[in-house]
Amino acid sequence: MRKHLLEVDDLTPDDVDTLFATAAEMHDVQRRAVKKLPALRGRTVINLFFEDSTRTRSSFEIAGKWLSADTINITGKGSSASKGESLRDTVLTIAAMGVDALVVRHGASGAARRISEWVDASVINAGDGTHEHPTQALLDAYTLTRRLGELGDRHVVLVGDLTHSRVFRSNVRLLRMLGARVTVVAPPTLMPSGVDAWSARDGFATSWDLDAVLPTADAVMMLRVQRERMTGGFFPTAREYTVGYGLTRDRLALLGDTVPVLHPGPMNRGLEIAADAADAAQSLVLDQVSAGVAVRMSVLYHLLAGETA
Amino acid sequence: MSSSDRGAPTELDEHGRAVMDARDVSRALSRIAHEILERNRGATDLVLLGLPTRGVPLARRIAQRIEAVEGAPVATGSLDVTLYRDDLRRQPTRGVHHTEVPPGGVDGKVVVLVDDVLFSGRTVRAALDALADLGRPAAVRLAVLVDRGHRELPIRADHVGKNLPSALAERVGCRLEETDGRDEVLIG
Numbered sequence: 049m050r051k052h053l054l055e056v057d058d059l060t061p062d063d064v065d066t067l068f069a070t071a072a073e074m075h076d077v078q079r080r081a082v083k084k085l086p087a088l089r090g091r092t093v094i095n096l097f098f099e100d101s102t103r104t105r106s107s108f109e110i111a112g113k114w115l116s117a118d119t120i121n122i123t124g125k126g127s128s129a130s131k132g133e134s135l136r137d138t139v140l141t142i143a144a145m146g147v148d149a150l151v152v153r154h155g156a157s158g159a160a161r162r163i164s165e166w167v168d169a170s171v172i173n174a175g176d177g178t179h180e181h182p183t184q185a186l187l188d189a190y191t192l193t194r195r196l197g198e199l200g201d202r203h204v205v206l207v208g209d210l211t212h213s214r215v216f217r218s219n220v221r222l223l224r225m226l227g228a229r230v231t232v233v234a235p236p237t238l239m240p241s242g243v244d245a246w247s248a249r250d251g252f253a254t255s256w257d258l259d260a261v262l263p264t265a266d267a268v269m270m271l272r273v274q275r276e277r278m279t280g281g282f283f284p285t286a287r288e289y290t291v292g293y294g295l296t297r298d299r300l301a302l303l304g305d306t307v308p309v310l311h312p313g314p315m316n317r318g319l320e321i322a323a324d325a326a327d328a329a330q331s332l333v334l335d336q337v338s339a340g341v342a343v344r345m346s347v348l349y350h351l352l353a354g355e356t357a
Numbered sequence: 358m359s360s361s362d363r364g365a366p367t368e369l370d371e372h373g374r375a376v377m378d379a380r381d382v383s384r385a386l387s388r389i390a391h392e393i394l395e396r397n398r399g400a401t402d403l404v405l406l407g408l409p410t411r412g413v414p415l416a417r418r419i420a421q422r423i424e425a426v427e428g429a430p431v432a433t434g435s436l437d438v439t440l441y442r443d444d445l446r447r448q449p450t451r452g453v454h455h456t457e458v459p460p461g462g463v464d465g466k467v468v469v470l471v472d473d474v475l476f477s478g479r480t481v482r483a484a485l486d487a488l489a490d491l492g493r494p495a496a497v498r499l500a501v502l503v504d505r506g507h508r509e510l511p512i513r514a515d516h517v518g519k520n521l522p523s524a525l526a527e528r529v530g531c532r533l534e535e536t537d538g539r540d541e542v543l544i545g
Contacts, residue, residue, distance in 0.1 A: 049450070066452050073437070073453045082490045087440040115440075349440075354450030 049350050052164045052171045055180040056221040064225065067346045068190050074349075075342035077114065085345075087353045088117035091148040096139070097174070098124035098154045103313055103337060104174050104184070108151045111344035117148075117352070135159070136166060143167040148352055152176070157214075170351045178212050184312055185218035187343040189226060191336050192267055195308050200227035205261050207293055208271025208320055209282070210234040210243070215312050216271055224250050231265075233258045235293060237282040258293055262302050269310040270295050273320045286319055295325045308332045373530065373543030377519055382502065382533075382540040385518030386415070389500050390422035392516045397467055400427045402495070404463055406436040408472040408484055409454035414535035415502060416471035432459035436470065436491075438483035456487075463492040469516075473531035475501040478512035503542055505529045 049066070050058050059067075077083055093112040097105050105121060112119035122142065124130065129138050135154075142150070149170040152160045157177030164171040175181040189199065196202055204223050210216045210232055223230050230252035232243075239254065240246075247254050255261050262268070273289060283289045290296065295309065300322070303309075309321075309331045317323050326333060377385070397403055400423050407416030413435045420431040437454040445451075470484050481499060488497060500516035505523040523529055523544060530543045 070453050073456060076456065080491065084490060085440045086486070087445060349453075350450050353440075353445050355446055355448055 051351070052160075052173075053182055053347060053351065054160050054164060054171065054173045056182050056185055056218050056225070058182070059222075059225075061225055063350075064186070064189075064222070067186060067343065067350060068193060070349060071186075071190055071339070071342040071346035072194075074114075074345040075339065077345075078338060078341065083114050084116060085114060086116050087349055088112070088115040091117045091352050092146065093117045093119045093149045093151060093348065093352075094142055094147045095119065095121045095151045095174075096142065096153070097121065098129065098152075098159075099175065101153055101174070103340065104153065104181075107337070107340040108172075108174065108183075108344050108348075111341050111348055114341070115345055115348055117348065135163070139163050139166055143169055149348065172347065172351065175214055177214065178217075179214050180218045180221075181214040182218050182222075183340070183344055183347055184215050185222040186347070187336055187340045188215075188219055188269065188310055188312065189222050190343050191310065191332050191339045192308065193226075194335070194339070195332060196266060198227075199223065201229060202266040203229045203231065203264055204267045204269065205231050205233060205265040206269045206271060207233045207258060207295070209238045209273050210271070211238045211240045211282075212274060213271050219269065220250060220252055224252060229253075231255055231261050233261055233293065235283055235289070258299065259302065262299060265303065265307055267308045267310065268295065268303065269312075270315075270321045270325075272312065272314065273316060275316065275319075290319055294319060295321045297322050297324045300325045300328060303330075305330055310336060312336065373528075373545035375541050376521060376544050377503070377540075377542035379534075379540035382518070382542065385502060386418050387422055389516045389518060390419045390426070393419065393469055393498075393500065394423060394426060396498070396515070400424075400429055400431050402466045404432045404434065404459055404461070404466045404468045404494075406434050406458075406463075406468055406470055406484075406488070408470060408480060409435055409437050411473040411531055411533050411536055412471045414533050415473060416469075419469075419471060419500065432461055432466070434459045436484055436487055438480055438487050441483035441486045443479060443483065458491055463488065463494045465493070465495050467496045467498065468494040469498045469500050471500045473502050473533075474529055475499070475504045475512075475514050475517075476507055476529070478508045478510040481512050482510050502531055503529060 049063050095105050095108050109119050147169050151172045151174050153174040154176050157179035159176045160173035233255045311333050405416040405420050407413035420433040423431050434457040437456045439453045498515040501514045502518040503521050504517045505521045532541050
């Protein structure tokens with residue numbers, strides 16, 4: 049495994065196998081009375097979050113703590129970044145304290161890679177702009193694998209705001225690496241420009257018609273529609289988005305009651321996903337959250353536990 | 358072979374000398390099963406935990422022998438020590454093996470740790486730490502197929518299949534039907 053995890057392409061299929069096998073063992077630790085493993089004792093992990101996040105940040109924090117690493121959170125708001133310090137100075141200052149890993153979320157695509165060029169520590173990308181969010185893709189695929197078994201030839205449908213979604217980019221890459229068939233569905237205004245060339249290269253399908261795609265789905269991933277996009281003219285009204293692309297009660301019926309439904313959160317209930325779907329037995333939303341801790345433990349372990357190069 | 362080389366003893370294929378064959382291994386395991394029963398005065402509250410990889414099938418075999426004598430099933434599982442090793446930082450990151458705690462847990466039980474070769478004692482040290490995170494057994498004992506000496510920690514086995522004097526530079530390897538296709542212990 050490489051020193052950093054900046055995007056899905058940093059991983060080989062073998063790496064993913066190893067990460068999932070370790071994650072399965074870490075998952076069992078969550079059910080123990082003593083949720084503590086000594087593997088990262090004496091290592092320091094800094095969560096450097098320049099964008100809001102609850103689940104990703106707390107998930108990384110818990111993952112680090114359960115592995116006995118010292119974990120510290122630094123958020124953009126209230127940090128020296130808000131006093132005008134440059135990103136490079138902020139990062140170098142933190143790195144100078146002697147940290148082993150930086151978990152970075154930043155609004156600019158490529159921020160994590162840039163930071164990895166400045167510091168000796170391992171850098172884990174926890175979301176950079178509209179680029180990638182590799183640990184989210186890993187936990188989604190891990191959750192799906194636990195439910196469906198091997199993903200080879202399984203048909204996974206991703207629905208939502210693809211233009212602005214880093215979760216979508218990482219997920220498509222990883223699902224394709226694992227051999228799944230992928231169809232992405234979005235209204236034309238939220239389909240990324242140049243998606244045709246990209247889908248031809250990576251081998252996934254695109255569609256504007258959710259109802260036509262759902263009957264062949266083995267799993268459905270709903271992506272969050274950011275309410276702030278409402279004013280961007282991407283769709284006329286929330287109601288109209290729901291009618292065309294929301295996972296409504298009617299579409300849930302179309303799907304059948306065994307096809308798993310995923311959502312990376314936070315959910316807009318009633319917009320992209322109806323309460324009936326979010327709370328259905330086939331919804332894996334909370335499984336994703338608990339898998340998130342296990343997968344991040346696995347990532348931290350594999351990046352940090354061994355000898356340092 | 359260092360105590361941390363827990364993989365197949367493939368390097369021994371050409372040079373290794375067999376010190377236990379399949380019948381020796383079988384007899385040793387039968388004796389260990391009886392010793393455990395005698396020491397524990399029966400199979401009550403007994404939990405056998407194999408240390409991956411080869412301790413796991415050994416624990417299962419000992420359990421089968423105990424069951425054959427006592428007529429009741431014995432709780433068996435596996436305990437991976439990778440995350441508790443003291444040499445994690447000295448090598449590339451290792452994958453972890455499966456830990457399987459029997460449904461009854463380990464609290465108040467007599468836990469017998471089972472491994473193939475006892476050498477430096479560092480694996481057993483890690484296993485004791487791992488076990489402490491799982492609960493509080495009434496007692497912990499150690500059964501090994503081979504004790505080759507050269508301890509680096511104050512650890513000894515309660516049940517030993519064969520004491521095998523060895524030079525520090527020598528390699529001792531164990532093969533088992535379940536993992537390697539046949540039973541034997543090699544030195545070379």
